[in-house]
Structures are given as C-alpha cells and as structure tokens.
Amino acid sequence: MLSHFLQRAGIATTGISLIREHTEVIKPPRALWTSFPLGRPFGVADNPDFQRDVLRSALRLLETAQAPTIEDYPFDAPAGAAAGVWACPVALPEPDASDLERALRTEVDLLTPWYEETRRRRGRTTVGMSGATPEELDAVVAFVIACAEGAGFAEVPPAAAGPNWIHAMPILLRYVVEDLRAFYQEAVVSRPGADAPSHHELHAWIFEQTALGRALTQIGHQIAAAGDPRLVPMRGFIIPEGFWKSGVTWGTPPAGENPVAFIHRAQPYLIGEEA
Amino acid sequence: MVRLDDLHPEEAEGMRRAVERFQFPELSSTPWVTPPPLAESTIALVTSAGLHRRGDRPFRFGDAGYRVIPDDIDFAELVQTQVSVNFDRTHYQQDVNVVLPRDRLHELAAAGEVGGVSPWHYSVLGSSPNPLNLEAAAGDMAQRMRDSGVDSAMLSPV
Numbered sequence: 493m494l495s496h497f498l499q500r501a502g503i504a505t506t507g508i509s510l511i512r513e514h515t516e517v518i519k520p521p522r523a524l525w526t527s528f529p530l531g532r533p534f535g536v537a538d539n540p541d542f543q544r545d546v547l548r549s550a551l552r553l554l555e556t557a558q559a560p561t562i563e564d565y566p567f568d569a570p571a572g573a574a575a576g577v578w579a580c581p582v583a584l585p586e587p588d589a590s591d592l593e594r595a596l597r598t599e600v601d602l603l604t605p606w607y608e609e610t611r612r613r614r615g616r617t618t619v620g621m622s623g624a625t626p627e628e629l630d631a632v633v634a635f636v637i638a639c640a641e642g643a644g645f646a647e648v649p650p651a652a653a654g655p656n657w658i659h660a661m662p663i664l665l666r667y668v669v670e671d672l673r674a675f676y677q678e679a680v681v682s683r684p685g686a687d688a689p690s691h692h693e694l695h696a697w698i699f700e701q702t703a704l705g706r707a708l709t710q711i712g713h714q715i716a717a718a719g720d721p722r723l724v725p726m727r728g729f730i731i732p733e734g735f736w737k738s739g740v741t742w743g744t745p746p747a748g749e750n751p752v753a754f755i756h757r758a759q760p761y762l763i764g765e766e767a
Numbered sequence: 768m769v770r771l772d773d774l775h776p777e778e779a780e781g782m783r784r785a786v787e788r789f790q791f792p793e794l795s796s797t798p799w800v801t802p803p804p805l806a807e808s809t810i811a812l813v814t815s816a817g818l819h820r821r822g823d824r825p826f827r828f829g830d831a832g833y834r835v836i837p838d839d840i841d842f843a844e845l846v847q848t849q850v851s852v853n854f855d856r857t858h859y860q861q862d863v864n865v866v867l868p869r870d871r872l873h874e875l876a877a878a879g880e881v882g883g884v885s886p887w888h889y890s891v892l893g894s895s896p897n898p899l900n901l902e903a904a905a906g907d908m909a910q911r912m913r914d915s916g917v918d919s920a921m922l923s924p925v
Contacts, residue, residue, distance in 0.1 A: 494815070498909050504800040529855045728852075
C-alpha cells in the first residue's frame with residue numbers, strides 16, 4: 493500500500509516483492525518479485541555483487557515500466573558454503589526440564605563467549621529491541637523465566653527490574669524474547685567453520701533442542717491459561733507456526749467476532765494502552 | 768520460495784487471510800509517476816522492517832508513524848522492533864544491506880547508474896493490523912523526500 497500512497501504524493505516507486513500473491517492483489521506501480529525467504533529482500537548477507545544486481549534490477553523498472561508491472565527476478569539466493577543439515581556448533585547439555593531457570597542460564601553462560609566473539613567481529617549486535625543492553629542479559633533471562641513460571645503479563649516481573657524497558661507490557665515480553673533469540677542466533681554463527689542456519693533450522697533448534705524453546709513453549713501455555721483472548725495473538729509473535737503443538741499459535745477470534753475487528757480490539761491491550 | 772504454498776500451511780493461510788480481510792480502496796486510481804532517467808534520479812530507501820536508531824521511540828504494534836534513518840548512519844546504531852517471528856533475521860544480523868541496501872545504492876551512484884542518494888532513508892513497521900493506516904505517514908515522507916530532492920523511492924519489505 494505504501495507504494496500507492498507515495499505515488500499519490502508524487503514520488504515514483506519501485507520495490508521488492510517477497511510474496512507474489514500479495515503483490516498481485518496490491519498492484520504496486522513497479523515490483524521485482526524475488527524467490528528469497530521472508531526477511532531477506534536483497535537475497536543474501538555479505539554478497540555485494542548479488543545484492544547490487546537485485547537492487548539494479550528493481551531500480552531499472554523505474555525506466556522500463558510504462559504501466560503497473562511485476563517482473564520476476566530470475567535467480568534464487570545463493571546457498572551457504574556448506575549446504576546440508578545445520579547443527580548447533582556449541583555443545584549444549586540436554587535441557588533439564590526439572591529446573592528450567594538453571595538450564596536456561598547454563599545455555600546462556602555457554603553461548604556468551606561466542607556471542608561476544610560475533611559482536612566483536614561484526615562491530616555490532618542486534619540485541620537491544622526491548623531496551624535492555626547486552627550487558628543486562630541477566631534481566632532478560634529473568635524476565636523470560638518469570639513469565640514462563642506464571643508471573644503474569646500485566647507488569648514487568650520484579651526479578652527483571654533494572655533495564656530501561658522501552659515498551660509496555662504485555663508486548664514488551666515479545667521484544668524481551670527476541671533479544672534472547674538474537675543473542676542465541678548471533679552466538680551460534682561465530683564458531684569457526686560454522687555455517688549459517690536457515691530460518692527454519694533455527695526455529696527447529698530453538699524449539700526442539702534448547703531450554704530457551706522450553707521456556708517459550710511454557711510461556712505459550714501461560715498465555716493460554718491467562719484466559720484473555722486479546723493476549724493470544726502475542727503467542728503467534730513468540731512461537732512460529734508449526735512449533736506450537738496445541739493448536740493454532742495465533743489462536744482464533746472469539747466465536748462470532750470478525751478477525752479484523754478482534755485484532756483491532758486486541759491491539760491497544762497488547763501495547764499497554766488498555767488494561 | 769516464496770509462494771504462499773512454500774510456507775507452513777498455517778502461515779500461508781494467515782497470509783492469504785491478511786489480504787482477503789482488507790478492502791483496498793481505489794487502487795486503480797493511483798496516478799502513474801514518471802521519474803527522471805535513473806542516472807539523473809535521487810533515490811531514497813524505504814523499508815518495512817521496523818528499523819530505527821537506538822534511542823528513537825521504538826515502533827509499537829500497529830504504529831502508524833515512520834522513522835528516519837540518516838544515510839551516513841553507523842549500522843551498529845540500528846535496532847529492529849518488528850513484531851513478527853515469521854521472517855529470517857539471521858542475514859540482517861550479519862549484514863544490514865540485505866534489508867536496507869544503503870552501501871549498494873552508493874556503489875550504483877558512484878558508478879553513475881543512479882544520480883544520487885537521499886540524505887535520509889525511511890522505515891515503517893510492517894506486520895500491521897491495518898496497512899491502510901500508513902497513508903498519513905507516506906504523505907509526510909513524500910513531502911520530506913521532495914524537499915530533499917528525492918525523485919524515487921525503493922521499497923524493501925521483510
């Protein structure tokens with residue numbers, strides 16, 4: 493829709509399309525459809541030649557298209573060097589289900605040197621979405637544990653006091669979770685010789701093999717137990733489709749309620765503007 | 768990848784419903800804008816990845832605003848408050864250009880293929896419960912683009 497709004501204001505637009513079916517409905521003025529995974533509109537990291545070719549192909553539509561156009565980019569994103577089944581290169585113990593906090597803290601301790609190595613090598617980290625700094629990761633872990641163990645979703649758990657949290661509850665929890673995921677993801681790509689996992693491989697590793705996945709699944713159950721349908725869509729932001737084994741991760745709107753009306757009703761609650 | 772049939776069935780169904788739920792008004796009435804030749808055009812990047820500077824007001828779920836990303840930003844200053852879990856963040860974590868190809872755009876400008884690079888790029892939050900609520904933000908962005916000599920925008924979703 494942004495393309496239409498910008499064009500109406502006099503700015504010519506071109507763009508990348510990641511989901512062709514959506515683009516066919518929206519009918520933007522110019523779009524280059526690519527076969528790349530969601531989240532990667534220019535294909536692949538650290539491949540300037542490939543990224544430049546995608547960008548050039550999309551920009552050329554500004555000169556060549558005379559009417560609304562969806563052009564197909566002819567190349568898939570190049571695969572990583574070591575294509576195959578990804579395995580976490582850091583040896584983590586089997587999560588101890590009887591003591592989730594200890595299991596999660598053990599994982600974080602074992603991943604920390606690798607996370608720090610990636611951060612040093614890249615000169616940046618993507619941790620910080622919740623407002624916590626990388627140095628405040630203990631509070632992030634405490635937050636996740638508290639919510640998994642039933643602290644509720646109305647207020648920041650006392651055990652997680654300290655950081656300058658920049659969102660309101662309950663949506664804050666979603667960014668706290670993403671900070672911890674970013675920490676895990678940045679850690680596991682630092683090991684020498686480690687190939688980058690695909691998005692699905694990362695989900696599968698986190699949810700099937702780590703204490704973090706167990707904690708997030710437990711949060712999913714706490715969301716269900718809270719009994720407020722407005723909270724349930726947040727589970728869909730935390731647990732991807734296919735990894736919530738007890739139904740549809742997003743839940744379903746209350747019987748008889750229009751899905752769009754329901755999400756509009758849930759939104760002010762989720763961002764902390766309504767109790 | 769990516770057609771809806773390539774995604775997890777529940778995710779694909781959610782994506783299908785996402786467009787079916789909205790009545791998109793008067794799309795055919797959008798005027799055609801013919802920009803100057805590329806080699807004479809100044810280009811701005813617009814991403815729906817929810818990127819912003821650390822310290823900026825973060826995006827909120829359903830946010831109808833936009834954030835400005837200076838062209839000379841150090842990528843270490845960027846943070847992403849996008850709510851969706853259904854897209855790959857690993858390549859962005861490695862290289863911001865896979866989402867916001869600022870360095871690639873400069874290379875094309877240096878080679879004379881595009882005329883210039885906008886002093887600012889722009890970010891909005893995708894995964895919105897109502898994509899139509901970005902109209903005011905887009906109008907404001909367009910004004911700012913025109914004021915800074917931008918001819919065309921390159922849109923980059925996640």
